[in-house]
Amino acid sequence: MTDEIKMVTAIxxxxxxxxxxxxxxxxxxxxxxxxxxxxxGSQPAKKGQWRGEEYVVDxxxxxxxxxxxxxxxADDVVEAIADAANTGExxxxxxxxxxxxxxxxxxxxxxxxxxx
Amino acid sequence: xPVGAEVVSGVNTVWALTxxxxxxxxxxxxxxxxxxxxxxxxxxNVLMKNMTDWLFGVLVYFLLGYAVAGVVGPLTSGREIVExxxxxxxxxxxxxxxxxxxxxxxxxxxxxxxxAGRMNFSAYVVVALLMIGVIYPISxxxxxxxxxxxxxxxxxxxxGVAYKDFAGATVVHMLGGIAGLVGAYMVGxxxxxxxxxxxxxxxxxxxxxxxxxxTLFLAFGWYGFNIGTSSIYTGxxxxxxxxxxxxxxxxTLGMGAGGVAAMLVSATWQGKPDPLWTANGLLAGLVSxxxxxxxxTWWGGLIIGAIAGALVLPTYxxxxxxxxxxxxxxxxxxxxxxxxxxxxxxxxxxADSSGTVILGDSWAFxxxxxxxxxxxxxxxxxxxxxxxxxxxxxIADVLFGLNVSEEEEETGLDQSEHGISVxxxxxxxxxxxxxxxxxxxxxxxxxxxD
Numbered sequence: 368m369t370d371e372i373k374m375v376t377a378i379x380x381x382x383x384x385x386x387x388x389x390x391x392x393x394x395x396x397x398x399x400x401x402x403x404x405x406x407x408g409s410q411p412a413k414k415g416q417w418r419g420e421e422y423v424v425d426x427x428x429x430x431x432x433x434x435x436x437x438x439x440x441a442d443d444v445v446e447a448i449a450d451a452a453n454t455g456e457x458x459x460x461x462x463x464x465x466x467x468x469x470x471x472x473x474x475x476x477x478x479x480x481x482x483x
Numbered sequence: 484x485p486v487g488a489e490v491v492s493g494v495n496t497v498w499a500l501t502x503x504x505x506x507x508x509x510x511x512x513x514x515x516x517x518x519x520x521x522x523x524x525x526x527x528n529v530l531m532k533n534m535t536d537w538l539f540g541v542l543v544y545f546l547l548g549y550a551v552a553g554v555v556g557p558l559t560s561g562r563e564i565v566e567x568x569x570x571x572x573x574x575x576x577x578x579x580x581x582x583x584x585x586x587x588x589x590x591x592x593x594x595x596x597x598x599a600g601r602m603n604f605s606a607y608v609v610v611a612l613l614m615i616g617v618i619y620p621i622s623x624x625x626x627x628x629x630x631x632x633x634x635x636x637x638x639x640x641x642x643g644v645a646y647k648d649f650a651g652a653t654v655v656h657m658l659g660g661i662a663g664l665v666g667a668y669m670v671g672x673x674x675x676x677x678x679x680x681x682x683x684x685x686x687x688x689x690x691x692x693x694x695x696x697x698t699l700f701l702a703f704g705w706y707g708f709n710i711g712t713s714s715i716y717t718g719x720x721x722x723x724x725x726x727x728x729x730x731x732x733x734x735t736l737g738m739g740a741g742g743v744a745a746m747l748v749s750a751t752w753q754g755k756p757d758p759l760w761t762a763n764g765l766l767a768g769l770v771s772x773x774x775x776x777x778x779x780t781w782w783g784g785l786i787i788g789a790i791a792g793a794l795v796l797p798t799y800x801x802x803x804x805x806x807x808x809x810x811x812x813x814x815x816x817x818x819x820x821x822x823x824x825x826x827x828x829x830x831x832x833x834a835d836s837s838g839t840v841i842l843g844d845s846w847a848f849x850x851x852x853x854x855x856x857x858x859x860x861x862x863x864x865x866x867x868x869x870x871x872x873x874x875x876x877x878i879a880d881v882l883f884g885l886n887v888s889e890e891e892e893e894t895g896l897d898q899s900e901h902g903i904s905v906x907x908x909x910x911x912x913x914x915x916x917x918x919x920x921x922x923x924x925x926x927x928x929x930x931x932x933d
Binding site: 416417419421422 | 683684685686687688749752753757759760796799800813
């Protein structure tokens with residue numbers, strides 16, 4: 368067991384959320400927070416049109432999954448998400464791993480890795 | 484065998500009430516059609532304008548408009564004006580008033596679609612009052628109250644024929660469409676509609692679903708508009724079956740041909756068939772055929788509807804790109820030009836029982852005099868629409884100013900004019916300082932010329 372707390376932030380395709388949730392549960396890190404986001408990366412811009420006048424949609428809809436872990440290695444979580452969210456096409460998303468200084472569980476008041 | 488007078492007035496009154504209710508149902512159609520074509524931050528304002536047309540409209544049309552029509556008729560045909568407000572004391576005529584009222588409110592509510600998204604609400608109320616209380620009554624007075632364009636009117640008498648516009652392709656729709664065009668010109672484009680070089684930039688509507696559903700509601704109400712203009716029995720008790728049949732069929736074929744033509748043109752022009760153009764074409768087909776329904780052959784009605792539907796997209800592009808007018812809902816191509824074209828073409832496709840049978844329906848050219856009368860009538864009502872709108876929007880400008888401020892337009896008229904949000908989950912904030920994330924990723928910087 369490590370004392371380090373890590374936050375894994377993954378931005379993935381919305382239709383991959385179900386697979387990612389299942390993969391996280393299988394790797395032993397079922398707790399997560401999901402946010403609808405839009406953003407721009409390597410995925411090419413889409414064209415929209417209204418009455419034949421075209422406009423560019425270059426912010427694509429994604430979901431951001433935040434998963435904070437202490438006793439599960441962050442690498443396992445990253446690998447699980449990367450596998451589950453992969454299609455091989457531009458626009459699959461990104462995963463970031465950040466250090467977390469501390470954590471507090473609201474209900475019990477516990478802090479540190481135990482709170483995670 | 485003719486039926487008795489009691490049956491005639493009973494059946495015709497029930498029919499008149501039925502179609503009045505149907506035409507009233509065009510109001511939610513217009514509300515949805517226009518709401519779908521504006522941004523989510525302006526939907527409540529569009530709904531308020533549509534309710535304004537109806538609510539202020541029924542009051543002013545009873546207190547003033549109906550009398551104006553009753554004065555304009557005699558005044559432009561050299562007849563004596565008799566007690567224009569007499570209808571207020573004759574309950575037997577109030578069903579007829581109601582039918583007139585639902586037509587009047589249709590003309591008025593067309594205008595709101597052209598000026599959506601940037602017009603001051605108080606100014607709009609003034610325009611609506613003048614449209615329903617004065618401008619539309621003059622139009623119907625000319626054509627339907629024995630006025631200027633009728634057989635006894637000054638122009639009708641001079642040309643020897645009466646102007647043909649059965650249910651108001653020009654009297655109602657073209658009038659509204661042209662007033663909307665002039666109004667949209669006077670109010671100016673929405674901010675961001677044109678770039679620095681004057682090229683049009685898209686401002687997508689927020690719901691194709693509402694726009695198309697509104698169109699279909701309108702089409703449903705339109706059966707009241709067109710078929711209801713025919714009675715069931717003549718005053719002497721003769722059943723008008725063939726006329727009702729012709730009106731019902733030609734209305735339906737004109738609608739179908741208009742929608743199909745617009746779909747094909749949009750697919751050719753833009754590469755894919757477009758639901759909004761198809762919906763607009765369906766309506767343009769209906770508008771174009773509204774004046775012609777009892778007068779033309781069934782195939783003539785189909786051709787008229789197809790022409791009107793095919794011309795919607797190019798006419799819209801001409802209005803937006805060449806005239807530089809931000810006609811948000813395309814009311815000029817759908818109601819204005821389509822009404823004019825269809826009504827002028829009536830004598831070209833005239834049904835005539837003593838004519839040549841083509842595809843099972845007897846046709847004969849309606850005569851040069853009639854054609855001339857149709858052109859003159861369109862010019863007269865078109866001029867009324869232009870001048871009337873200039874006066875109405877001019878008065879509104881003096882009283883309240885036509886436009887909301889730049890900041891109010893940016894925030895959206897729902898917040899700035901009414902203090903509400905129609906979609907709080909999506910448009911909360913909605914200002915430049917706290918933009919919401921829009922579902923489609925928003926209209927980003929790299930907008931392209933079409």
